[in-house]
Amino acid sequence: MGWVASQCGIAAESLGTKGKSGVLKSVATRKAFLTDASHRVRFVYVPKHTSWRNQVEIWFRVLARRVLRRGNFRSVADLRDKILAYITYHNRTRANPYKWTYTGRPLNV
Secondary structure (H helix, E strand, O other), X not given: OHHHHHHOOOOHXXXXXOOOEEHHHOHHHHHHHHOOOOOOOOOOXXXXXXXXXXXXXXXXXXXXXXXXXXXXXXXXXXXXXXXXXXXXXXXXXXXXXXXXXXXXXXXXX
């Protein structure tokens, strides 16, 4: 927070005291400060479920479960060959978009 304030020309002392006053009083006031469009530097919060990394993580989880777990590889070349063979097999027989199941609501509601 102090870095953002310094980049925006705001004295760190004017931010207040954590939990008591000013910008540092609560999570809501800190978020409002960090996302203020008038600041030179601002944070943009996106939901975790919107990340493309989730799809990549799913792919590597499938690869680990189907190829790497309990695998027996004689060499790095053998490992590479088995991974590439699985990718070829997967693309030919199993490839399809992952089903999007997020409903837009937190799980603990």
